Amino acid sequence: AQSVTQLDSQVPVFEEAPVELRCNYSSSVSVYLFWYVQYPNQGLQLLLKYLSGSTLVKGINGFEAEFNKSQTSFHLRKPSVHISDTAEYFCAVSGGGGQGAQKLVFGQGTRLTINP
Amino acid sequence: NAGVTQTPKFRVLKTGQSMTLLCAQDMNHEYMYWYRQDPGMGLRLIHYSVGEGTTAKGEVPDGYNVSRLKKQNFLLGLESAAPSQTSVYFCASSAPRLAAYEQYFGPGTRLTVT
Numbered sequence: 001a002q003s004v005t006q007l008d009s010q011v012p013v014f015e016e017a018p019v020e021l022r023c024n025y026s027s028s029v030s031v032y033l034f035w036y037v038q039y040p041n042q043g044l045q046l047l048l049k050y051l052s053g054s055t056l057v058k059g060i061n062g063f064e065a066e067f068n069k070s071q072t073s074f075h076l077r078k079p080s081v082h083i084s085d086t087a088e089y090f091c092a093v094s095g096g097g098g099q100g101a102q103k104l105v106f107g108q109g110t111r112l113t114i115n116p
Numbered sequence: 117n118a119g120v121t122q123t124p125k126f127r128v129l130k131t132g133q134s135m136t137l138l139c140a141q142d143m144n145h146e147y148m149y150w151y152r153q154d155p156g157m158g159l160r161l162i163h164y165s166v167g168e169g170t171t172a173k174g175e176v177p178d179g180y181n182v183s184r185l186k187k188q189n190f191l192l193g194l195e196s197a198a199p200s201q202t203s204v205y206f207c208a209s210s211a212p213r214l215a216a217y218e219q220y221f222g223p224g225t226r227l228t229v230t
Contacts, residue, residue, distance in 0.1 A: 104159075108158045
């Protein structure tokens with residue numbers, strides 16, 4: 001079974017500052033990793049995903065994440081945030097291949113607030 | 117191309133009442149899912165379906181039933197609503213062979229049970 005821990009429930013940041021949202025996972029099998037963003041009163045939208053290959057993954061809106069297998073982490077970063085990045089961010093994991101790959105386990109979410 | 121749509125957007129029920137949430141997708145996806153979102157708990161999988169006519173339990177299936185009679189629709193039923201089912205419900209779909217495990221989400225249904 002997989003589990004995901006997002007280490008910060010809320011992260012306040014000033015506009016144009018860098019940000020890192022932390023995510024750790026546990027799994028007994030190889031995993032696929034995802035970051036989703038949820039803007040207020042909307043559904044979830046995929047930011048980026050790691051399936052295999054390069055451990056540095058680039059996504060939409062200038063976000064990137066690095067898969068670290070030894071530390072079982074998949075932290076999300078952006079070098080300079082904008083007011084429009086204010087949202088809740090979810091890290092998720094799915095278990096490798098087959099039908100298990102389609103079942104996502106989500107972290108608790110991190111609310112990112114950008115202050116002017 | 118509307119993607120994933122959910123009906124209704126909001127609903128208030130009294131304890132013991134029943135209702136059905138409808139999810140529809142126009143992307144010809146094989147897999148569909150129902151999640152609930154509660155503060156501080158992320159999204160939790162209720163039920164899912166890997167194809168027309170098939171359903172399976174997720175992490176929190178108790179008190180819910182589902183049906184997938186058509187490939188494009190996935191229904192979530194509450195037979196006897198309880199206050200603990202107050203939540204935001206999200207439907208999602210995916211196409212394993214096409215979109216490399218990405219799930220596409222609907223806008224959500226906010227349900228309050230009094």
